[in-house]
Amino acid sequence: MSFLTELEAWPAERVRACIEAATVDDVDRAIAREERTPHDLCALLSTAALERLEPMAQEAHRLTRRHFGRVIKMYVPIYISNVCGADCTYCGYAVRSGNKEKRLTLTEAETRRECEVLAAQGFQSLLLLTGEARQAVPPGQIADAVSIAHEYFPSVSIEVYSLSEDDYRLMVDRGLEGVTLYMETYDKATYEKVHLKGEKMDYLFRLDALDRAGRAGARRLGVGALLGLFDSHIDAFWTAMHARYLQRTCWQSEVSISFPRLQHTPERFSIPRLVSNQDLVQLMLASRLFLPEAGITISTRERPPFRDRLIPLGVTMMSAGSSTRPGGYATHGEDTLEQFEVEDTRTPAEVAAAIRSFGYEPVWKDYDYGFAGVAGTGSIS
Numbered sequence: 001m002s003f004l005t006e007l008e009a010w011p012a013e014r015v016r017a018c019i020e021a022a023t024v025d026d027v028d029r030a031i032a033r034e035e036r037t038p039h040d041l042c043a044l045l046s047t048a049a050l051e052r053l054e055p056m057a058q059e060a061h062r063l064t065r066r067h068f069g070r071v072i073k074m075y076v077p078i079y080i081s082n083v084c085g086a087d088c089t090y091c092g093y094a095v096r097s098g099n100k101e102k103r104l105t106l107t108e109a110e111t112r113r114e115c116e117v118l119a120a121q122g123f124q125s126l127l128l129l130t131g132e133a134r135q136a137v138p139p140g141q142i143a144d145a146v147s148i149a150h151e152y153f154p155s156v157s158i159e160v161y162s163l164s165e166d167d168y169r170l171m172v173d174r175g176l177e178g179v180t181l182y183m184e185t186y187d188k189a190t191y192e193k194v195h196l197k198g199e200k201m202d203y204l205f206r207l208d209a210l211d212r213a214g215r216a217g218a219r220r221l222g223v224g225a226l227l228g229l230f231d232s233h234i235d236a237f238w239t240a241m242h243a244r245y246l247q248r249t250c251w252q253s254e255v256s257i258s259f260p261r262l263q264h265t266p267e268r269f270s271i272p273r274l275v276s277n278q279d280l281v282q283l284m285l286a287s288r289l290f291l292p293e294a295g296i297t298i299s300t301r302e303r304p305p306f307r308d309r310l311i312p313l314g315v316t317m318m319s320a321g322s323s324t325r326p327g328g329y330a331t332h333g334e335d336t337l338e339q340f341e342v343e344d345t346r347t348p349a350e351v352a353a354a355i356r357s358f359g360y361e362p363v364w365k366d367y368d369y370g371f372a373g374v375a376g377t378g379s380i381s
Helices: 003-009 012-021 024-032 038-044 047-068 108-120 139-152 165-173 188-194 203-207 209-216 232-249 277-290 304-313 348-357
Strands: 071-079 125-129 155-159 178-180 220-224 254-258 295-298 317-319 361-363
Touching: 003 203, 003 232, 012 038, 012 232, 024 038, 024 047, 038 047, 038 232, 038 277, 047 277, 047 304, 071 108, 071 155, 071 348, 108 139, 125 139, 139 155, 139 165, 155 220, 165 209, 178 209, 188 203, 203 209, 209 220, 209 232, 220 232, 220 295, 232 254, 232 277, 277 295, 277 304, 304 348, 348 361
Parallel strands: 071 125, 071 317, 071 361, 125 155, 155 178, 178 220, 220 254, 254 295, 295 317
Antiparallel strands: none
């Protein structure tokens, strides 16, 4: 089974026609429903819905409070390598993007030092990232990093290249909790146009990666499209459908959506479909109404005032104090190549204070392996 079957049932032409045909009455009916259909999702993503953003925001707020309460989970990324064998035209890590800064892979000692520094800041949820470089950072090495991180953090997730089910299972056995993997764009023609080299060119292997991670036992699955590569409203439709598919097929895993927006790219790449703040708000609200139980993540790609205003509208997870450089917290500072420029440079304490100012509670840990009767860091014994 693959999400490809659902994707092929909703080609871009059908999604675009469905969105363009929606009226304000369709939007009002979609807002009023308890459970929304794909056609309701189209209505919520339509131009007609721009007249109803306020009632959509009120419903998104109600649903988020109902399913998640007043909490925002805090997490932080560690880039364990910026070595990359792919050529993604929009990415600073790409081999042909012209960047001359230092590339490296953290040693076990360096990974441990980064973990120590972030754990001391209060973080208990960590995201490990690499470039698309299986030969430079093989799955076994990522699994070793998961083991080290799990000594310091109860919740460890990865955002790396697509893995086999056995590789995901290896990492789950070493303490991995979650897998985030962006499809970048679900439009196959655009995907092939912007991914010019490496294993990432295999569209279907990437599309099915989260199915494999779910079967391997990953408890959290994160999806997203890199907004700006293709029509963002159509990619948002496909992303929401993918998340709903995973909720059904990987029912033992929590599913979340991210909204990474292209803002800084290498000189060789021009963003084909710029995404405005209003666009991003609409995509997030429509996704929340379609998927009331899905987590929503807003990264440090966005500026602080904008991130803060999104908090009451459905956000459940935020990163803070992030560096996109390997060793950027303790071991190498500003010496290494970063993947993208962070917009929100506030400290974790400042982000936590902003969350509290909106009446929400920043949560550093929202799960304990003891609840599942599994031994692990932070388990109840």
